[in-house]
Amino acid sequence: MQALLANDLDLNAIEPRLGAKYSPNLHAYLALERNRNHCRFARVYRDPDGVLWIGFPDDYFFVGARLSSVLVNGSKTQVFAHMRLVHTLVEVEGFWATYVRDGRCAIDVDHTRGFIGDDTRWAVTDERRTCNWCGNATQTMTRWTEAVEKTAWVAEPLPLAA
Structure with a gap:
């Protein structure tokens, strides 16, 4: 089995009470006693379809869950051993x-x-907004009008009886 390397994650540094930028569900998932190995060893990986996974590989399996599932279900997320994933995942460095x-x-x-x-x-100012969480993203409001052609079948009136 591969030697697991600690991930240097300090659970206290991602407490949701420190700011809304931290996911309460991710924190709850990592804080569970049954997930203590995930808190110490889990890393985030991307599969060939771009899906993010949280967990750790061993020689034959990837032990973990979809990160999106953790974000939605938190501590209720089930951890599985995924045989097919282990050789297709690429770690999201850092x-x-x-x-x-x-x-x-x-x-x-x-x-x-x-x-x-x-x-x-x-943070919104007029037609522009900046991300408060990372400070690295700015977006501008863009407006446009689109013409949409629609078709529908309509019943014809029945002819009047003579």
Whole structure:
């Protein structure tokens, strides 16, 4: 079996009470006693389809869960041993350091997703907004009009009887 290397994650550094940028569900998942190995050894990986996974590999399995499942279900997330994944995953280097610094922006680097409790994520000024969590994203409001052609079948009136 591969030797597991500690991930240098300090659970206290990602406490949700430190700021809305930290996921309460991710923290709850990692804080569970049954997940103590995940807290110490889990890293984040990307599969060939771009899906993020949290866990750790051994020689034959990847032990973990989809990160999106953890974000939604928190401590209720089930951990599985995934045989097919183990050789297809690529580690997201430096994920935990980025998460400590930027919070959930480490998961949504393109700033396109909405998160539960992200009402403090953006500082809005007129037609522009800046991310409060990481400070690295600015977006501008863009408006446009689209013409949409629609078709529908409509019943014809029945002829009147003579």
